[in-house]
Amino acid sequence: MKTITLFTAIFFQCFALTAQLHKSIPPGGNKKALVGEQIGITDVVIHYDRPGVKGREGKIYGTPVVHKGFENLGFGTSKAAPWRAGANENTTIEFSTDVKIEGKDLQAGKYGFFIAYETNECTLIFSKNSTSWGSYFYSENEDALRVKVKPTAMDKSVEWLKYEFINQTENSATIALEWEKLMIAFKIEVDLVKTRLENYRLAFRDKDGFRWELMDEGARFCLTNNTNLEEGLEWSNTAISFSQNFTDLSTNANLHDKLGHKTKSDSIMKIAMEKGSLVELHQYGRKLIGEKKAKAALDxxxxxxxxxxxxxxxxxxxxxxxxxxxxxxxxxxxxxxxxxxxxxxxxxxxxxxxxxxxxxxxxxx
Incomplete structure (x- = not known):
């Protein structure tokens, strides 16, 4: 019985190893890839297989390689399938928070990504089905979002299909699919203030809620962005209950000032200045100059x-x-x-x- 058990264990180990080796080598000589970046604090990750042009210049788009619109591919359950936006398995894209795609809302989650290609306008599809092979099992009923974008011709040819993050700002980026001499791009935007605030709230319910530094950081975020000032003041009050220094006291004073509590602000700022180091006071003075408060800076x-x-x-x-x-x-x-x-x-x-x-x-x- 022990021999059979040992044999069974070895068999399944070998089977698992074979499966892993097989999975690591995509069919057709394509390349597996993933690319991801943060937009604000939102993680965006794309998994895809990279087909090559392989001498098919001018024979990629509008052909069986990247067919137009929706077609019956002759396999699977889909009778009107878009392009899989890559090769082999589903191309997937995952967002750790809610986002906007070309101005339209999309909830956090992992999506299958498809493209219905047309010469002048492409339909980008984010599907709730992220686990099927290619688009053979695509169903319109599983669409989470569709947006339309115009494809753009490129001067230089890209041999291996790739996704890139371009035109990045603090709260947005454009994801560009580039292959052969065509780019299909779409803009992602995040609500940076909302996501940061939600992130702070979660952190403060954990051990970070006992760190004055992070509580002060959250309070300063509210102050800098002129948002949720009352909530920011609560965080700041917690911070100064743990430790009173120039940094957290000045944050507290400035929040009181923003909320119209002038007398309270002045009294707290007086304490903060007494605690301030040479460098802290100098930097604060320069900050006041930047805010066009020249007299206060000179003081x-x-x-x-x-x-x-x-x-x-x-x-x-x-x-x-x-x-x-x-x-x-x-x-x-x-x-x-x-x-x-x-x-x-x-x-x-x-x-x-x-x-x-x-x-x-x-x-x-």
């Missing part, structure tokens, strides 16, 4: 001068602060005081560039 640089007198960074901050307020004479004095204290050549060169600008009455910020 921060002057506080830094009281806490850290006769320091290179202090003098540079004062030069920037006075310059932002139009007092170029005092700014010039501080720039000249900073120059001999420069810690390296890069800083020295930077301050040297301030001096002729200030002498001409030009803002250095």
């Amino acid at each position: 921060i640089f002057q506080l830094n001068a009281k806490k850290h007198p006769k320091d290179f960074t202090t003098y540079v901050g004062l030069a920037r602060g006075y310059s932002a307020n139009g007092d170029y004479k005092t700014a010039l004095v501080n720039a000249k005081l900073a120059l001999p204290l420069a810690p390296n050549d890069l800083n020295k060169t930077s301050v040297q560039a301030f001096i002729p600008k200030l002498e001409k009455g030009t803002d250095i910020n």
Whole structure:
């Protein structure tokens, strides 16, 4: 009995190994591939097989290789099948969050991807069936979304079909199928604010809900994007209950300010500034200059001068602060005081560039 059991185990191990080897070699000499990137925090992954042109230039599109529209392929259950947008198995595309495809909503999930090719306009199909072989079993009833796009001619030929992420922004990207001399592309967009907020909410229900750094990060995200400010303030209040430092206190103060709690904001910011380091105060002052709050920025640089007198960074901050307020004479004095204290050549060169600008009455910020 033990011999039979051992034989059976060896047989199935060999069978599994054979199956794995077989699966790793796609038929027809095609190449297996996957490509994926993040758009915002949304994972997008495409699995596909890559057919080659193999000397068929001009004989790919509108032929049995990539047939037009929907056809009966003579096998499977589909009587009106689109192109499989690759070779062999289903081409699949997976989204970790909800997205928009060419402006139309598509829920998070894994989809079979098909294309009904036409010379002037292609129909892209995202199917709930992502496990069938090719498009032989395609059913319109399983469509999750259809969009139409125009194919684009390319100057150079692409031998092996490929998918690429192009034209990327913070919250969008275009996915381009390129093969032979044709590109079929579609735009994906994500709601970055919504997905980030949902991600923070999930994280704060786990162990990350005890990390002031992440709580503060979520609060600052709300502040920066001017969204969900009350929720951001709750996160910030939790952060400062764990640890009070310049970073999380200034976030809390700025949220109160955005919500119109001026007195509360001022009192918290006063505590934050007392805790701020030389560099933290300097960076905060520069941030205020960027927000066109020149007077408030100068106050921060002057506080830094009281806490850290006769320091290179202090003098540079004062030069920037006075310059932002139009007092170029005092700014010039501080720039000249900073120059001999420069810690390296890069800083020295930077301050040297301030001096002729200030002498001409030009803002250095």
